[in-house]
Amino acid sequence: MRATAKTLYQIIEDRRSVRIYDPEADFDSEAVSRSLKSAVLAPNSSNMQLWEFYRIQSAKAKEKIAWMCMNQKAAKTAHELIVVVGRRDLWRKRQRALVEEMQRAYPDAAAKQAKRAMNYYKNLIPKYYWTDWFDLWGVMKKIIYFFVGLKRPIVRHGNRADIRISVHKSAALAAENFMLAMKAEGYDSCPMEGMDSLRIKKYLNLPRKAEIVMVIGCGPAAEKGIYSKRFRVPNEEVIKTV
Ligand SMILES: Cc1cc2nc3c(=O)[nH]c(=O)nc-3n(C[C@H](O)[C@H](O)[C@H](O)COP(=O)(O)O)c2cc1C
Structure with missing residues (x-):
């Protein structure tokens, strides 16, 4: 060992x-x-x-x-x-930082890896983290996942509860x-x-979310x-x- x-x-x-x-x-x-x-x-x-x-x-x-x-x-x-x-x-703030980081990491914006990274942080991340008051977008995503999932594997999480679990998981690590x-x-x-x-x-003056x-x-x-x-x-x- x-x-x-x-x-x-x-x-x-x-x-x-x-x-x-x-x-x-x-x-x-x-x-x-x-x-x-x-x-x-x-x-x-x-x-x-x-x-x-x-x-x-x-x-x-x-x-x-x-x-x-x-x-x-x-x-x-x-x-x-x-x-x-x-x-x-804080997802928007982090998303912006990561987009900037990807631009630094992949200076050739036309390269395949750069395009994939940009698509991930510019398009997919907002779709995952954005929520509305009633979590209707979350319900919508679950329905989409259900139908797409009938044909191929798909990531299933996407509603507010899933996002909260994901944040807690990472923080616990x-x-x-x-x-x-x-x-x-x-x-x-x-x-x-x-x-x-x-x-x-309240004591730490933290926002609602x-x-x-x-x-x-x-x-x-x-x-x-x-x-x-x-x-x-x-x-x-x-x-x-x-
Ligand atoms: C998420 C989490 C919450 C916990 N909450 C408490 C707690 O409020 N009070 C406490 O005395 N121990 C708490 N513990 C400690 C566990 O009781 C402890 O990890 C478990 O009994 C195993 O013992 P070990 O950590 O000594 O291996 C918590 C542990 C975790 C992971």
Whole structure:
């Protein structure tokens, strides 16, 4: 086995959800900065990067957000809290950035690859992300997919719920990158969805379509920070070979 694989597997194994952090232990907040830089390298749908990460550092803000996390110890004792936010509303901004990036990446606009990339970001992306108030376009897309799908494979997602799931998926991958990087830095973390997402959204002044994906508490673990031995159902139950 390669040394890099060994190191990575060890980090994955060592990461646990830690519910109590040591208030006295040293904490290098630069480790959070580095880990967040790893977070944004996560794979994400169409590279749209529809996410934001809010670092909650001040004592006052931490107390507020911890309260909104139902005063869970994992939040109350954390040295820092990261609010992972899904921003499907930013799709137009990201689309523009990606169109510009494609122009840079493929200077020969007539080349096949350039045309394909441009068509993807200029035509397909708006068709996927644009929504109307009643999600009628989403229903329409589902009907189109149904009929086209009778003849050939077609991507089935396209309504508002599908877009939201897609944004959450990508943000969750970034969150895992963050937690593994923090473990590699010698710190622990706990992802939390036990929280009042509406209050957090208001506190952070986020727009209506922004969604709180999770809050991550992090810091140096306290001695009794892990509540129980790790449990997973047997691999055979969840890993299938076809
Ligand atoms: C999306 C998500 C939400 C979670 N929410 C909470 C939470 O609100 N409070 C908590 O103590 N743990 C929470 N957890 C942690 C899980 O309980 C934990 O990952 C699981 O029990 C497995 O333990 P391990 O992470 O130590 O392997 C959450 C985990 C995920 C992925």
